[in-house]
Amino acid sequence: MVVHVALTGATGFLGLRLLRRLLAAHRSVTVLVHAGSGDALHRITRFFELTGAPEEFTTGLTGRLRVVETELERPRLGLSGRAFQELADGLGAIWHSAGSINLEGDLPELRRTNVEGTRHVLELAAAGRGRPVVHHVSTAFVAGRRREGVAYEDELDDAYGFENAYEHSKYEAEKLIHAWSREHARPVVVLRPSVLVTDLPPHAELPAHPLQVIERIMRDARRTAGTGGQGRDGRPRVRLVGHPHGRLNLLQVEHAAEVMVRLAGRTPSGGVDTYHVVHDRDVPVPTVVTLLERLTSVAIELVATEPDDPSPLESLLRFYPGLTAYLAHRRRFDDTRVRTLLGPSAASGRVDLGYLCSGLATRDRVPAGPAAPAPTGFPSGHHP
Numbered sequence: 001m002v003v004h005v006a007l008t009g010a011t012g013f014l015g016l017r018l019l020r021r022l023l024a025a026h027r028s029v030t031v032l033v034h035a036g037s038g039d040a041l042h043r044i045t046r047f048f049e050l051t052g053a054p055e056e057f058t059t060g061l062t063g064r065l066r067v068v069e070t071e072l073e074r075p076r077l078g079l080s081g082r083a084f085q086e087l088a089d090g091l092g093a094i095w096h097s098a099g100s101i102n103l104e105g106d107l108p109e110l111r112r113t114n115v116e117g118t119r120h121v122l123e124l125a126a127a128g129r130g131r132p133v134v135h136h137v138s139t140a141f142v143a144g145r146r147r148e149g150v151a152y153e154d155e156l157d158d159a160y161g162f163e164n165a166y167e168h169s170k171y172e173a174e175k176l177i178h179a180w181s182r183e184h185a186r187p188v189v190v191l192r193p194s195v196l197v198t199d200l201p202p203h204a205e206l207p208a209h210p211l212q213v214i215e216r217i218m219r220d221a222r223r224t225a226g227t228g229g230q231g232r233d234g235r236p237r238v239r240l241v242g243h244p245h246g247r248l249n250l251l252q253v254e255h256a257a258e259v260m261v262r263l264a265g266r267t268p269s270g271g272v273d274t275y276h277v278v279h280d281r282d283v284p285v286p287t288v289v290t291l292l293e294r295l296t297s298v299a300i301e302l303v304a305t306e307p308d309d310p311s312p313l314e315s316l317l318r319f320y321p322g323l324t325a326y327l328a329h330r331r332r333f334d335d336t337r338v339r340t341l342l343g344p345s346a347a348s349g350r351v352d353l354g355y356l357c358s359g360l361a362t363r364d365r366v367p368a369g370p371a372a373p374a375p376t377g378f379p380s381g382h383h384p
């Protein structure tokens, strides 16, 4: 049976990789793009060109992608009643990857995109005659402010609070999914990736990834606040609250997309099936610190508590809970369900300093610029 698939967020950092995998398995895909945010088909095509897709693949995209402009925040995704019903009836599966990953956003703003947006995608699924299966992209960080111990795939609670409004909004979206699944007796697959990274150097025509955003915040803060105290090698010193034995889970975005699409191939249980899509080895916080130091030419000192005499730069960075809170994390994400289903093939290659530097084009690596990055892992062909 041919299952027709729709994908939200196809122009995003993860969405583009999901689209690549979905196009390897389906002859055509409907992309529900962000109305008014620029020529989605062009952006998608550029991504495939820049990542080494064969020309016949990119020229064939127009015939394989059905582009529907949608507004996540609005009922019926901003479509007319008729267009919404026709769209819903044509679908066998919906992948919901669109969202705001603004770690500095406030809760009302993030709720509009991440919670209301999910509500409207669920309405689409409820309306579809073919009862399309929903694959919802969440985040492992719904675990919130739990900084130690183990976060399990079946857990979903707000007992620890949240590091930022982004985490909170993604948690609320998952709660909504559980309620919807119970009410409609419908399966939903919830995919919870950790922080997604790439070794593809930044490029003006490719979406930014989370570490790039962090780099930008630190650079801007440094420019605004000046320098402050001197640290090692005469570089400005920045004291950040963090744990020397802290660790962060970072996963290659291409691998995450592959794992997600493979998980989607399993028969859903009927309720909500949640999977941690994470790396089997965490990156030590000191590695992340070294990366940030290289990127921003500051000397970072991890401290246990906020200093009483913060420099202007340190004061400014305190306003970025999305940036600094994670340096204190020591928890681990349990992904037993994924490993039980996919076995050792769920493991991916190493994410080390060299890999991360490449994806951020630090000075000892390929510089950012208009040149096309080297092709990475383009799967050959597709089957209907």
Ligand SMILES: NC(=O)c1ccc[n+]([C@@H]2O[C@H](COP(=O)([O-])OP(=O)(O)OC[C@H]3O[C@@H](n4cnc5c(N)ncnc54)[C@H](OP(=O)(O)O)[C@@H]3O)[C@@H](O)[C@H]2O)c1
Residues within 6 Å of the ligand: 008, 009, 010, 011, 012, 013, 014, 015, 016, 033, 034, 035, 037, 038, 070, 071, 072, 073, 096, 097, 098, 099, 100, 101, 113, 137, 138, 139, 140, 170, 192, 193, 194, 195, 196, 197, 207, 208, 209, 210
């Ligand atoms: N990146 C990570 O490390 C990471 C980690 C864990 C979970 N996730 C989750 O993965 C999903 C995708 O993240 P990403 O990295 O691909 O983010 P991204 O690069 O910022 O892409 C976001 C996507 O959502 C679309 N979008 C945003 N607001 C929209 C709106 N109001 N209406 C319709 N579409 C809208 C964007 O379209 P435009 O580009 O046209 O605006 C874009 O396609 C998100 O749900 C995120 O929470 C990401």
